[in-house]
Amino acid sequence: MDIDVFASARAGGWQRLEQLAGTRRLTGAQADELVRLYRQGATHLSLLRTNAPDPELVSRLSVILVKARSRIASPHDLTWSQVLSFFTRTIPAALYRVRWWSVITAVLGVLVAVSAGWWTASHPALLASVVPPTEQREIAESAFASYYSEYPSASFSAMVWTNNAFVAALCVATGITGIYPAKVMFDNALNVGVMGAVMHVQNADWVFWSLILPHGLLELSCVFVAGAAGMRLAWAWLVPGHRTRRQSLAEEGRTTIVVVVALTIALFISGLIEGFVTGSQLDPWLKIGIGGLAFVGFWVVVFGLGRRAVRIGTDPGLNAEEQASLIPVAG
Structure with a gap:
């Protein structure tokens, strides 16, 4: 196939298709023409992908077809199979895509929390300058535990979920800066470490762990994943690889939107645990067990279902038309 002759002979139809795809209002005849040209x-x-996989031409025609398809497809044709696929394939694939960023962020966050807790607990004067001794006693004796029971469970769950989901979304939304997500991760880890030091110095370690672990395992996982997704977005812009910066940012942006949806669901579950389990009268080990199951379930979705979804070709950063138009490139 002579690629130049092929493209030249069909350029008029492609231009017309692009024109119709960008037309706000179409007549009946124009709609029929749009479908035919599509x-x-x-x-x-x-034919191009099979016989003459020219990246530039394939990319150009793919963009035109995506625009046309968005005009042709009905916005109300969502099916239950698509919904199921989104939850069982797209969400796990998106989380899997940021898995190592999440793990690294989690490890660094835990190191910061442990270091902050150990250092402040080992230096009473420093801890007293951050949290006065009278406040330390009040926190250990009543304030820390009462936080989880002073509000009705349903209201507290909703409040916690709304706040955490907002923070997660903000980490992703400002991820392009690469600064805000890192700051949120650091501040969060620092606060947990200092609070742990306060409870340790006041001999209230069990109170701390029995109230933090039930919901904190899943909640902190979500915070780490949110920060990781935000920083990965910044990396995609700085280091696009073989893609253009615009294409790289667009693909990673779609992935991070799916990650936000996933984290909103996970944080809802964490909020339910925090509102109905953490402050309840259940046996502490049972509460920790419930939190542990939620934690394990979340990471099974990330690594287990996510790996399977990616292996069968799910890419949350591309739609079906774009996936079909991909061609191999060197490097």
């Missing part, structure tokens, strides 16, 4: 364009794209 089908022709899809055939042309298939």
